[in-house]
Amino acid sequence: MIASPQSAKSQLEVNSEQYFKPFAGKRIGHIRIQQLDVFGPSIQDTSIVLDNWLAKVGNGIHVKTRDWVLRKNLLFKTGDIVDPRTMAEDEKLIRDLPYIKDVSIILIPDQLNSQIVDVLIVTKDNFSWGFLLDINGSKSARFDLFNQNMFGLGHEFSIGTVYHSHEYPTVGFHGFYGVNNIGGKFINGAFRIEDTYRKNAVSAMLEKRFLTTKTRNAGGISFNRVFRFDYLTDDRIMQLDTTVSFLDMDAWYGHSFERKKETQAAGNFIVAGRLSSRKFFDRPTVSSQRNQLFHDQHLILGSVAYSKRFLQKNNLVYGYGITEDIPYGDYLELTSGYDFGEFYNRSYLHLYYSKGMVLPDFSYLRFGLGAGSFFHHNQLEQSTILGEGNFFSRLYNINGHRLRQFINVRYIIGFNHFNQEYLTLNDEWGIRGFKTDFVRGTQKLTVNMEAVTFLRSQFYGFRFAPYCFSDLGFIGDNTKFILNQDFYAGVGLGFRIRNESLVINTFEFRLTWFPVTPPDIHPWNFRALGQPKAEFNDFLGRRPEILPYH
Structure with missing residues (x-):
């Protein structure tokens, strides 16, 4: 069970940097990761154990996130000086990962050197498997199966089928594969394919966003080939009277100037540029x-x-x-x-x-x-x-x-x-x-x-x-x-x-x-x-x- 340092971290309705401010300027010593079971313990109380078959089966099936996957999402390393904003933003960055339910970064003073703090990172995964089922009588239906943390690597995968009795194709499919934080550079990649009565398209992208106030460089490239669609954008705001076919290409880059x-x-000043093109075929x-x-x-x-x-x-x-x-x-x-x-x-x-x-x-x-x-x-x-x-x-x-x-x-x-x-x-x-x-x-x-x-x-x-x-x-x-x-x-x-x-x-x-x-x-x-x-x-x-x- 996590001891007293966690009780201070449980405060809500406070600035996220508040907990870390008393440790500002101290040097980071050892960094340790503690991963909790998906069902049972919580960040606030790691001693909880659920004694029911469903929790045991779920915890047995789930593959926990690999330690090295979590470590490549850290914005600090051993020997760095504690910066409260970096710590708070790293908690948000990890918590925003699709396969993480919650995280707590706890600083523990070294008993032999008051200028050193060890870091304990407590994480709790989401159960990575999920499904979507949508049935509209006998007219249409959709079923998706997905995993947002394949083999504990942080990769996302989904595949699904769509049915409509009055549209062509009557039965269609769609698939997606995504990788978060490629090589520890915070670059995300994704590939998507779809051939349903709604849309026929294939797309791919690589992108690094401005994730924290200290992200200096961001950018991305994307490719989207649409063979058949009755909208111009995926938000499906304005439906067209006809189907269209087109190719979208996009690239952008931004730089945040160091303060x-x-x-x-x-605050930061940011300069960014973007090139995009759309070519219609139908x-x-x-x-x-x-x-x-x-x-x-x-x-x-x-x-x-x-x-x-x-x-x-x-x-x-x-x-x-x-x-x-x-x-x-x-x-x-x-x-x-x-x-x-x-x-x-x-x-x-x-x-x-x-x-x-x-x-x-x-x-x-x-x-x-x-x-x-x-x-x-x-x-x-x-x-x-x-x-x-x-x-x-x-x-x-x-x-x-x-x-x-x-x-x-x-x-x-x-x-x-x-x-x-x-x-x-x-x-x-x-x-x-x-x-x-x-x-x-x-x-x-x-x-x-x-x-x-x-x-x-x-x-x-x-x-x-x-x-x-x-x-x-x-x-x-x-x-x-x-x-x-x-x-x-x-x-x-x-x-x-x-x-x-x-x-x-x-x-x-x-x-x-x-x-x-x-x-x-x-x-x-x-x-x-x-x-x-x-x-x-x-x-x-x-x-x-x-x-x-x-």
């Missing part, structure tokens, strides 16, 4: 003023950014009891570029600012503001203005029930976008469970409110979270004030079930009532689905992008 040690709190008829979304293009983007990021430890936000690292800080980005189009060329410019803060009562607030546009013959084209905000409250304890509230607000308006571009309120883009082809616009405002109760009871590691929600959406064109546009809403109740020791998605059951409906939506909607866990917005450098319009 002087005494000004670490001042598309609708195009001209300079027709079907512009299907033009071949070569895009060059460059950005200058200012980034300041800190971390706060918390739990019961998006997770179900595990430690969560909440980023807060500032991110300011100026991006410009040039689009070498098939029929004409144009320039691009956008400015974006985001700020996240932990409020005095340990609530969290983040907002983002951005404006950007292409410029062609001194005219604005595909212009976008957006404002967004995210809030979640502190964790309330009411009669033994733990409750947290969430509010997300997003406003976006577009000017002179192409005919095939539009905004929707469908599902994650506005109102959950809402899916229609009749509600589209160039301006929208969405407000998503949710109150979640995290129950203390559990069943074989599965934890439960009932919730109620209200999603509001205004959408229309640019001729009227947004609150005078068409109004839609979804109000309902839901229930989430998650086991943080498993790599499967969160089970969610949701009942929604739509007080106002278009012709193709029923007023009541019930969904049973698997949902990936939500992620926090970060404030580190990134690949230059066009300001999103969705």
Whole structure:
């Protein structure tokens, strides 16, 4: 069992560096790794043993992450000086690995030399095998089998099949293989292939992201050959009237300039550049003023950014009891570029600012503001203005029930976008469970409110979270004030079930009532689905992008 050093580490709603600050400046001695069983012990109490056959079978089947795989994710080594920020960011980096449930880096003073501290790294894997099953009556079905830590090497693998009785091909397949942190250089690689009624494509990528405030260089290359698809992007926002075939090539590089040690709190300046191209092979008829979304293009983007990021430890936000690292800080980005189009060329410019803060009562607030546009013959084209905000409250304890509230607000308006571009309120883009082809616009405002109760009871590691929600959406064109546009809403109740020791998605059951409906939506909607866990917005450098319009 971990002794007293761990009790100090169990504090929540504190800056993630706080535990390490008393050890700043001391030299690192021995580094030891302790891996816990998947089922039973916890980071807070390593002595727990589950005496049931299911836990024993699960622990017996699971292959623990190799020690050397964990060690190549360390940002420090024996002989280094303890830096609190490096330690805190390394905990987040390891905790974010898809096969790790939780981690704790514990510093233990050397009994013979007060200037040396030994390091104990306690980790707990996720059970690496998982599956996905989605059945829609006799019409369609999907089954996936995956492993996010093959043989304890940190490799990801998945294979699946998709069936649809009225589409071609009736039975299709898809596969994925990914490698995290190749050679200890924090470069990730992935290969994906898919041939289903939805899409026929093959893609590959290598990328190193800005993972910490001390990451100096980042970049990536990717290849995506799409043979058949009725969307232009994988987020499936705007469905096309026809299928298309195209090739995407992309490369980017960014550099973060090293700060002087005494000004670490001042943030980083980051310069990044990107080259991307899209070549169509099968598309609708195009001209300079027709079907512009299907033009071949070569895009060059460059950005200058200012980034300041800190971390706060918390739990019961998006997770179900595990430690969560909440980023807060500032991110300011100026991006410009040039689009070498098939029929004409144009320039691009956008400015974006985001700020996240932990409020005095340990609530969290983040907002983002951005404006950007292409410029062609001194005219604005595909212009976008957006404002967004995210809030979640502190964790309330009411009669033994733990409750947290969430509010997300997003406003976006577009000017002179192409005919095939539009905004929707469908599902994650506005109102959950809402899916229609009749509600589209160039301006929208969405407000998503949710109150979640995290129950203390559990069943074989599965934890439960009932919730109620209200999603509001205004959408229309640019001729009227947004609150005078068409109004839609979804109000309902839901229930989430998650086991943080498993790599499967969160089970969610949701009942929604739509007080106002278009012709193709029923007023009541019930969904049973698997949902990936939500992620926090970060404030580190990134690949230059066009300001999103969705």
